[in-house]
Amino acid sequence: MLRFQWRYTYKTCSYSNQAIPGRWKVQEVAGTNLDISELVEAQFKLEEQYLALIELNGSISKFAFKNAHELRGPLSAILGLINLMETTDSRPEYLQFLKKEALALDQVVRDINEVLLSEGKLKP
Numbered sequence: 001m002l003r004f005q006w007r008y009t010y011k012t013c014s015y016s017n018q019a020i021p022g023r024w025k026v027q028e029v030a031g032t033n034l035d036i037s038e039l040v041e042a043q044f045k046l047e048e049q050y051l052a053l054i055e056l057n058g059s060i061s062k063f064a065f066k067n068a069h070e071l072r073g074p075l076s077a078i079l080g081l082i083n084l085m086e087t088t089d090s091r092p093e094y095l096q097f098l099k100k101e102a103l104a105l106d107q108v109v110r111d112i113n114e115v116l117l118s119e120g121k122l123k124p
Helices: 037-087 092-118
Strands: 004-009 015-020
Touching: 037 092
Parallel strands: none
Antiparallel strands: 004 015
C-alpha cells in the first residue's frame, strides 16, 4: 500500500501537508518526486527545540523575577540601616542588623550562582 503526501505552500509562506489515505486507489500520478523525509524530520526537531526554548525562557523569566524581589528585601534593609546610622549615633545593634541583612543578600546571590552552575549557564 502506498501513501502519498504533498505540501502546498501559500503566498504567506505558510504551508499545509496533505495526505492521501491508503485506502484510496490512486489512478494517476503526475509531477516530480522528492524525498523530503530528512527535511520533515529536521523541521520536527526544530519545532521541538523551539517549544523547549519557549518553556526555558518562561522558567528563566520567573526565576529572575523571583530573585530580583529576594535581592531587593535585604538590600532595602541594608540601605535603611545605613540611613539610620547616618542620622543617629551608631549603636552595635545596628551593625548586627546590617551584618545579618548583608549575609542574607550574600546567600541569595550564592543561591542564584548555584542554580546557574547546575544548569551550565555559569562556569566555576
